[in-house]
Amino acid sequence: MRYRPASRTRDIAPFHVMELLARAQALEATGREIVHMEVGEPDFPTPEPVVRAANHALIDNKTFYTPALGLPELREAIAEFYHTRYGVTVPTQRIVVTAGASGALTLALACLAEPGREWVLTDPGYPCNRHFVRAFEGVPVGLPVGPESNFQPTPTHLDACWTSRTDGLIVATPANPTGTMLTHGELKALHAAVAARDGHLIVDEIYHGLTYENNAETALAVSDDLWVVQSFSKYFQMTGWRLGWLVVPEAYVRDIEKLAQNLFIAPSTPAQHAALAAFEPDTLAILEARREAFRHRRNFLMPALETLGFRVVARPQGAFYLYCDCSELAPDSFAFATRLLEEAGVAATPGLDFGTHCAAQHLRFAYTTDIPQLAIAIDRIRHFLQA
Amino acid sequence: MRYRPASRTRDIAPFHVMELLARAQALEATGREIVHMEVGEPDFPTPEPVVRAANHALIDNKTFYTPALGLPELREAIAEFYHTRYGVTVPTQRIVVTAGASGALTLALACLAEPGREWVLTDPGYPCNRHFVRAFEGVPVGLPVGPESNFQPTPTHLDACWTSRTDGLIVATPANPTGTMLTHGELKALHAAVAARDGHLIVDEIYHGLTYENNAETALAVSDDLWVVQSFSKYFQMTGWRLGWLVVPEAYVRDIEKLAQNLFIAPSTPAQHAALAAFEPDTLAILEARREAFRHRRNFLMPALETLGFRVVARPQGAFYLYCDCSELAPDSFAFATRLLEEAGVAATPGLDFGTHCAAQHLRFAYTTDIPQLAIAIDRIRHFLQA
Numbered sequence: 001m002r003y004r005p006a007s008r009t010r011d012i013a014p015f016h017v018m019e020l021l022a023r024a025q026a027l028e029a030t031g032r033e034i035v036h037m038e039v040g041e042p043d044f045p046t047p048e049p050v051v052r053a054a055n056h057a058l059i060d061n062k063t064f065y066t067p068a069l070g071l072p073e074l075r076e077a078i079a080e081f082y083h084t085r086y087g088v089t090v091p092t093q094r095i096v097v098t099a100g101a102s103g104a105l106t107l108a109l110a111c112l113a114e115p116g117r118e119w120v121l122t123d124p125g126y127p128c129n130r131h132f133v134r135a136f137e138g139v140p141v142g143l144p145v146g147p148e149s150n151f152q153p154t155p156t157h158l159d160a161c162w163t164s165r166t167d168g169l170i171v172a173t174p175a176n177p178t179g180t181m182l183t184h185g186e187l188k189a190l191h192a193a194v195a196a197r198d199g200h201l202i203v204d205e206i207y208h209g210l211t212y213e214n215n216a217e218t219a220l221a222v223s224d225d226l227w228v229v230q231s232f233s234k235y236f237q238m239t240g241w242r243l244g245w246l247v248v249p250e251a252y253v254r255d256i257e258k259l260a261q262n263l264f265i266a267p268s269t270p271a272q273h274a275a276l277a278a279f280e281p282d283t284l285a286i287l288e289a290r291r292e293a294f295r296h297r298r299n300f301l302m303p304a305l306e307t308l309g310f311r312v313v314a315r316p317q318g319a320f321y322l323y324c325d326c327s328e329l330a331p332d333s334f335a336f337a338t339r340l341l342e343e344a345g346v347a348a349t350p351g352l353d354f355g356t357h358c359a360a361q362h363l364r365f366a367y368t369t370d371i372p373q374l375a376i377a378i379d380r381i382r383h384f385l386q387a
Numbered sequence: 388m389r390y391r392p393a394s395r396t397r398d399i400a401p402f403h404v405m406e407l408l409a410r411a412q413a414l415e416a417t418g419r420e421i422v423h424m425e426v427g428e429p430d431f432p433t434p435e436p437v438v439r440a441a442n443h444a445l446i447d448n449k450t451f452y453t454p455a456l457g458l459p460e461l462r463e464a465i466a467e468f469y470h471t472r473y474g475v476t477v478p479t480q481r482i483v484v485t486a487g488a489s490g491a492l493t494l495a496l497a498c499l500a501e502p503g504r505e506w507v508l509t510d511p512g513y514p515c516n517r518h519f520v521r522a523f524e525g526v527p528v529g530l531p532v533g534p535e536s537n538f539q540p541t542p543t544h545l546d547a548c549w550t551s552r553t554d555g556l557i558v559a560t561p562a563n564p565t566g567t568m569l570t571h572g573e574l575k576a577l578h579a580a581v582a583a584r585d586g587h588l589i590v591d592e593i594y595h596g597l598t599y600e601n602n603a604e605t606a607l608a609v610s611d612d613l614w615v616v617q618s619f620s621k622y623f624q625m626t627g628w629r630l631g632w633l634v635v636p637e638a639y640v641r642d643i644e645k646l647a648q649n650l651f652i653a654p655s656t657p658a659q660h661a662a663l664a665a666f667e668p669d670t671l672a673i674l675e676a677r678r679e680a681f682r683h684r685r686n687f688l689m690p691a692l693e694t695l696g697f698r699v700v701a702r703p704q705g706a707f708y709l710y711c712d713c714s715e716l717a718p719d720s721f722a723f724a725t726r727l728l729e730e731a732g733v734a735a736t737p738g739l740d741f742g743t744h745c746a747a748q749h750l751r752f753a754y755t756t757d758i759p760q761l762a763i764a765i766d767r768i769r770h771f772l773q774a
Contacts, residue, residue: 009498012642013645014644015649041451046445051448054441055446058433058441058442059438059442062627063625064428064432065428102650110393111396128648135650136393198389198391200388237450239656240452241450241657242486252390252392254401258401259522262522263489263522264486268629269626269628270441270628270657271655271657
């Protein structure tokens with residue numbers, strides 16, 4: 001049979017950083033020590049009370065399917081979390097437990113993306129978003145954003161890019177790769193602008209909790225008529241468990257249930273039992289201590305990079321990334337990232353992984369490693385730049 | 388914003404049995420005891436050595452992402468399993484660990500399904516298959532199959548239903564809902580017929596291991612040029628963990644990796660560490676004892692149902708289902724399933740959940756409960772039919 005993949009595969013980009021990571025691992029195999037600042041994953045393991053809850057559930061034989069929309073008690077715990085943390089009432093019925101934010105995006109876009117219709121996404125932005133749109137035959141339209149709008153979309157942007165072919169907007173707050181956030185007022189204005197066009201609004205809130213200036217406000221406080229993608233990966237540090245959730249406008253719950261039954265059967269049972277402990281006071285105390293650790297890293301790394309000639313283009317209010325303009329140090333960030341790895345032993349993610357808008361002049365540094373490692377990285381980059 | 392789901396959602400059917408299950412749970416809440424023969428899930432919990440491996444991995448903080456294609460050592464263990472169980476050499480490189488067979492079907496059809504192009508699937512068959520095709524804008528074409536071909540497709544069927552619009556065939560052996568199997572020769576003939584048409588062949592082998600007459604032969608012994616979907620759910624009894632695998636023709640591995648990175652990031656880490664123990668001798672001994680239990684149940688239930696007037700339309704060689712023609716007992720299997728539940732306290736799955744071909748005259752009984760329960764069910768159905 002001829003090699004004949006579906007046309008969409010031509011539009012699905014690999015994670016370019018994976019090539020760097022493979023090279024980093026090859027260097028490590030030869031004895032080199034690499035500082036990893038390319039990984040979008042907290043370096044902290046899952047908090048012990050969460051692990052303990054999973055261990056107990058497994059010993060109790062909690063290894064069977066749950067309902068497609070998730071364990072009722074976990075959906076209730078998430079609703080309660082919205083109440084206590086944000087003061088927002090979200091009906092349990094609208095909360096769908098998913099196989100990570102990835103599963104949430106699959107369900108949302110399988111439900112909403114119409115073939116040939118456009119979705120607006122920021123460039124730079126989380127690269128998988130445009131691929132979820134493309135997977136379901138929607139057309140992702142990159143909206144170039146920069147420091148002038150804090151790397152976030154505005155109603156004015158929508159005036160310019162929304163056409164009769166556009167169906168929706170995907171935003172993230174805090175955003176990846178910049179860590180910038182949308183205020184309640186900005187979210188409200190964006191929602192109004194999308195609603196006025198009868199479009200869909202999906203808000204990615206997976207970095208909520210990892211904020212260092214103001215607490216994030218959930219888009220669910222703005223309207224019931226939008227979709228929120230959330231995750232147990234980042235703040236709750238459960239990356240490998242693959243668990244998240246999706247908050248769905250009431251009218252779509254039944255469609256999402258049908259899709260979840262057919263595409264997933266159910267989310268992971270051990271992960272769901274583990275996650276029941278994620279909202280316990282003991283766990284939250286651990287998570288808040290780790291948030292402080294991230295804050296210290298950010299406060300150490302940001303001025304250190306700026307001293308070296310990197311320009312942190314938007315003050316990151318959340319997540320664990322610094323998106324830097326490196327154009328005064330090198331003409332092409334991909335080649336620069338390769339040299340940083342080979343010659344300085346520091347791995348960072350080139351802008352190319354987040355879109356095409358000014359990609360060659362940006363690098364993302366993740367502070368998902370501790371301050372001693374960050375200090376080594378800064379020293380190495382300094383020597384490299386002076387060489 | 389108007390309620391405006393994507394058109395595909397209109398073609399995604401719910402699991403009809405879920406309505407019966409919800410009703411069964413409502414009856415149980417009033418104190419009724421229901422015999423559950425509707426569930427496509429082994430009643431055995433995950434074997435203890437597998438649970439123990441997960442607990443150890445969690446205590447060792449194995450909670451981070453793995454590579455997108457899965458833990459290298461698990462991919463190797465699966466390759467080794469093909470060698471020892473089937474005597475077939477499968478390059479580790481072609482084995483992709485997935486979030487259940489569901490994840491495997493997502494990846495395969497995201498990679499292969501071209502919008503508007505047709506895929507042939509048996510009717511009756513596992514209902515989600517056609518929805519995976521539809522989700523990626525392919526066109527599922529039901530191929531009516533019956534006892535004359537053991538509910539399996541043949542090259543003659545393909546002569547009749549394959550058109551210039553057809554891109555592929557999905558088969559299952561053992562099949563759901565019938566438990567019928569394809570021999571090596573039949574698989575070879577089907578592969579040749581598909582290859583002659585330059586089509587794709589996907590073979591669902593998720594019930595391998597749960598066979599009661601001959602051991603199943605893997606389609607991988609027939610050709611490298613086909614796709615195999617597998618699961619840790621059924622034989623390995625790890626349903627809730629959501630773990631499976633996909634064997635990919637060499638040429639597509641890179642496309643699948645890009646899709647897996649973007650759509651899933653990675654499969655569940657705790658589940659993968661658990662699964663490393665699935666191929667251990669201790670585990671296999673437990674699984675083989677349970678296979679014997681399933682065999683005894685089948686041998687008890689099949690004649691008992693036949694005595695009551697159900698016609699087991701194809702001798703089930705595997706899986707844990709009996710697909711019965713109930714047309715001599717009732718004109719409509721959905722209404723009959725409802726009455727069996729309400730009046731006899733026995734839950735079974737109506738044919739409607741597996742397609743439309745003769746659906747109203749069939750019911751599927753799962754022997755995923757023990758013989759004492761099956762005996763109660765038979766007694767209850769007997770009394771119901773005599774009433």
